[in-house]
Amino acid sequence: MQTTKKWVTGVGLVALGLVLASCSSNSSQSSQKDKTLHVTASQAIATADPNKADDIVSQAAIAQVMEGLYTTNANGKVVPAIATKIVKPTNGGKTYTFTLRHNAKWSNGVKVTAADFVYSLQRQVDPATKSQEVGHVAEIENATAITAGKKAVKTLGVKALGKYKLQFTLTQKVPYFNYRLATEIYPLNQKFTEKYGNKYGTSSAKTLSNGPYVLKAWDGTSDTWNYTKNKYYYDKKSVHINHVKVSTVKTNSTAQNLFDSDAVQVTQITGTQVAEAKTGSLKKNLQITKLNQLYFMPWNSKRTITKNADLRRAVSYALNRESLVKNVLKDGSVAATSLVPTGNTKNPTTGKDFNTDTGNLYPYSPTKAKAYWKKAQASLGKKKLTLQLLTNDNDVNKSVAEFVQAAIEKNLKGVTVNVKSVPLTNEISTLSKGDFDLATLSWSSDFQDPVDFLNKASITNSVDFGKFDDSQYEGLIKTITAGTQSKTARYQTMQKAAKLVAEKQGVTPLYQTASAHLVSSKVGGVHFTLLRDALYRYAYWK
Template sequence: MTSRGKFGLGLSVFGLLLVLAGCGQSGSNTGAQKTGTQTKPLKVTASQTMATADPTKATDVVSQAAIAQVYEGLYTTNKQGKVVPGIATKVVKPTNGGKTYTFTLRKNAKWSNGTAVTAQDFVYALRRQADPKTKSQEVGHIAEIKNATAINNGKLPLKDLGVKALSAHKLQITLVSKTPWFKYRLATELYPLNKKFTEKYGSNYGSSAAKTLSDGPYTLKKWTGTGDTWTYAKNNDYYGKKNVRIKTVNVQTVKDVSTAQNLFSSNSVQLTTLTGTHVQAAATGKLKKELHVTKSNRLAYLDWNSKHKTLTNTNLRLAVSYAINRESLVKNVLKDKSLAAKSAVTEGNFSNPSTGKDFNTDTGNLYPYNVKKAKAYWAKAQQQLGKKKLNIELLTSDDDVSKSVGEYIQSAIQQNLKGITVSLKTVPLNNEIATMEKGSFELASMGWTSDFKDPLDFLNKASITNAINFGRFHSAAYEKLIKIITDDKQSESARYTTMQAAAKMLAKNQGFTPLYQSTKATLISSKVAGVQPTLLRDTLYRYAYWK
């Protein structure tokens, strides 16, 4: 697997998203100016309890979002989501054919206990992640680093990892091959760790605020490891502390969207993320001026099990794809301003290097709704299969949104493709994951969130070499294109053309069937500025301030 991305089985993205809402007591703002420290707390909530503050082990989005507040890597992102220098003094240009990165670290970067952040802290953290003894579920974060996979498989020692401290403030990372998206890993996934502090707590590092050390804008406070509340407190040892305006951010878990919206309406919270019909209601109600919808780098799609001979039929898959009105799906079922999928790549993910056009605008709509074509392909499939009727089981997770979308797909297929009966099987998310991993399904829902901007991370979900290709779609011609894209030996424009060809081939063969791109709908108080979720990540509070 070439990305750290997150996959959700079932068509719901909502249970996995961080709810940027706030809850807590109001306080006086003794520093209401737009610069300098502001003492009035910003009150926010999360959609679920934080699991860990250990960046090597965090897999859920709430923990990962919290980690982004209290740690800083070599790079970070600005308010617009652009990669900018973090602990490194600049965004460097790799050498050695794009495989070697050499960084100079800020000499004034410190941990929250006052000790310096050094190159060795990055070496230690990356080796710890590669170490099979750590049992990191996110070893994919470092998959492109030289020897990382072999070390994690126990075939090489830790010292062979392609990362070196050339001096206290000089770090070198060597990759297996040129990786255009590696800068995003450095900005959103890879963080240093202080060896002495981390080893003091061992496997319990990051299990509470007291057992967590920060090098980022905020420190973690008041988190027991199991509680529903925690606090981000301004890190006075952070090199950029002058630009961190809000001193305290209080977080409380609020799982119910209606409750969070009510808290926002009463000004008890300053931010909250809405989902489903709440988005539609806010867009036309009193809160419409405070509703901000941003695109998410997440694609929901259907996965076909190629072990079933009948379901391998390309004409059947094409018939189903043409039978689904994606625009109606997002407008009448999701109702959260999600986008109908036009390709296997999300909108805003990538642009034509020559013209600047978005990948989807440039490539065209590869997944249109066309009942006439749907029926024609179904007729071809019937002839090839020697069947007039067909039963298909659609697997989804058991949350309300997933079930609603599943019912919509069921209705669309049965209404437009006479002879096909779709039965729904809904199970808890964990069970669905296990079922798909075993290949014990026919047609199933799937969601993939990518943490970097490159079409490859979506396109390779149909590669036979990818662990997330649960349906085991396999096309030699498609594999050839994926290898060319992955090897990245072409010019920018040629690689872009190859990615377009792969997207079109995927649509032609229906390796999987894209449905929609998720969005993040955030209510942001008019009293707060600097808050801006982006395609790749949620709000970084370091940029927030009271107006």
Template sequence: MDKRVGLGLLGLVVMGTLAGCGASKSATSQNKALNVTMPSELQTADPNKATDAYSFYMMKQTTEGLYRQNKNGKVVPAIATKIATPTNNGKTYTSTLRHDAKWSNGDQVTAQDFVESFRRQVDPTTKAQYANRFATFVNYDAIQKGTKQPSALGVKAIGKYKLQINLSRQNPSFNYEAATEYLPVNRTLVKKYGAKYGTNSNRVAANGPYVLKKWNGTKDNWEYVKNAKYYGAKSVKIKKINVQVVKTDSTAEKLFAAGKVQETKISGTTVTGTANNAKLKKQMRKTLTTAVSLQYFNTKTKLGGNQNFRTAASLAINRKVLTTKVNQDGSVPLKNMVAQGVAKDPNNGKDFAVSTGNYTQHNDAKAKQLWAKVKKELGGSKFNITLLTNDSDGSKNVAEYIQSQWEKDMPGLTVTISSMPLTQQINKMFKGSFDVSTFGWTGDEPDPTTDLDLFMKGNSVNFSNYVDKQYNKLMLAAQTETNAKKRFALLKAASQRLSKLGVFNPLYQQAQVNLVSSKVGGITYSTFSTAAQYRYAYWK
């Protein structure tokens, strides 16, 4: 799922002035390509259809919305000339667009590019898996029900360079979503290619610092080439980035150590081995993120629909062992659905996750007791369950640990691991074709709803197929509550309710470990922005 299914789902947009030390380098040195890796294939280059984190990582290099995040994760203006101050009790945002913003095919970036993109995404015929990014826009619900046309969505162009957005309720995360999710499309190419827009690099245009090249929709390598039409092109120093998908941590480390790539991501035991290499350790970067790893139970299945099983499955996992012995990357146990660092609770000044409480205690004895109840309730002694995961090294290691813990505490349970490319995993989850799925979710707003919205009725990423009336009622009340303390009290109650239901299994708060060459400057990571932005990179 940045909100992205990172599924590692699901996301979860980028100009700036380069640091001074890069400016003295000659043009010749900057012509050298930067070689980097990606942990998974791209799902799509169409912002209206993207759900995975890695497609959005690509879009951070190629596509700008009204705003973007700078290298420190702060929201700053992009296609809009400034951050808009909302009117109409916080529900109307009016933005003036830059006149010098162009697409890579030469078209002007206009307000209508945003209008068409937003309408296209909420149009049921587009079959966008994440249309509810626009759930706070006026008439979104009616459009989804088919009682209004997409043209009724709360967005309109007021002339060529002015965009107005009308919300049905206040959205505290609007600026962050405008920087990461509310992206425009090139109308010329959408008209030309229709549903095939963004299915390869020739069917999409860029309005950001780089243009996607040499990607055919399935390839595990591609390029980012400097966008000559980009309004901030003078600040972009490196002209080409070569990207290759590398799913094996040991391979990523070897490529880096050999100087064949200058940036890569590693996890698990590879991190420990790398830390023991003095030269590589100096080039290691660790970042604790607000991304979370969790499991969805399909509550329509026999075991997934049993609350005692779901609780036993959570109790059987020692998250301290999982993070320190299996991941070994600085990740920390997740106490509930919301990661630490997302927001503070104004009622007590504590981190919201801490204020909510710890619902992930490890207890083997209790897990075994509940399993005995499950067998009686379901009338059997032997059960099979398939654990779905993506095929990266780190994900497979986590799955194997969980498999061992479940089979130890729940005798008679056989756990089969099914690992596959991330895109395939996401598709199976959307189809409901799974028992339990382990994945990552990258919320990108400093608000608890970035995670809690996942389990609301109507959320397309509610893969559990479970709706709780009380939880929904609390979340809906929070949506319309304008008093911050009362709102957070409602969100806290909702989070606690969700944890008790156990329709998901919180695993850990993700840390990211990158290797970045000492020959390259300008590459940084932050809590809410863990994808490197190559617009800032330079050869030292």
């Protein structure tokens, strides 16, 4: 479970922007490459250590300077990187054997080898590392036991079969493991990393890159940093921009002002900014991308009132999700129709989207809301009740909470909702203690598979803060994660789980988030995808 990284504030993923062309448009190709792109981020990097990074900004930075066995192309498709090809697993889907390219090098000129992956993964599961990202490798044989201190680090199911031969052994078949390899699992050079120990990744000088760029001018606390083209990168000819400078810009209005003045070529916007851009002069510059991220409400199933399924059904039917995304968020987000984001998964037989097959499991119906509220009143023996809605204190989250509050009080006469807004870390702490009625949260996943969202209502998952525990649902989750079903059968089981959790309102989805960016016509190759922000290696000046 990746709590800090996965929980996002509602603004969406990190606001990235490409900036400040200092040369004229008729520059030579060489000088074009030397033009610095000034990029904005929503907050500073916390760490450049891929074994420890658990926030979105740090992960985004690492994706620019590190490369794993696979990566993603400009359109978000998984493609080979350090591995020479996308391999087909053997041993019932549990064994992956990779041949590594011989020309991959670290930014100090040392070759990248299979041993670098073995070292990195062993370091990640080692309890001494205290990684918050062990979930990235949990499916690898013995990873969980090692992290719990029950087995030796060297028993991890990752082996170097030669200098350029690497083998992974998983505990079971994992349909989404290619995404892990492309976005979460990276090598580390043992000699360089051990030179700095726990200080590795705390500054650019203490970080070694093997990707398209090298991290520069970051002291571990600064609000600015640079990406400089890695001269040892095996595919450096395809990297068209040599220098990127990143500056932290925390307000979207400031970022848009930079864009309007042509100081920024790409930046993220939200809310009314998006609505204005859709119809204004910036319409041609607007890119809206659905994210693999869902905003939902957990319920406290340990409290008599909020464990009442009829009350939860009443609340769900009271929420006009279409109105929420169109009139409150206004940023391209879409109303949730299941616990799984649209675009996450397709039917392996028909190619239809997961949510096309489920249909809208969370429709707006004031009539049904009132009917279920009457049932809840009867079973609870209460005509009136007060609920506390816990949320973090980001402006977007506050607006969503106010919408939920108003909708409940309007459609369920007798229900009073008090909103409690606190910093995100405090909210997670409060949820972990079970000291809440209902709350609003956002979950973002690094891979495309419904299980990472369906798990949010599973008692086996540490993110099930509300402790929803349904034996029928747990049976479905167990079957989904066992790795024994065919693709079609597993898909059908996930469909059943999505419908069951909607019926019982284990958690209540609200909307799927989207990122909205303004992209200058001067810049090409900037593509935002379901899983991640734009990778600068694909960007170029037109």
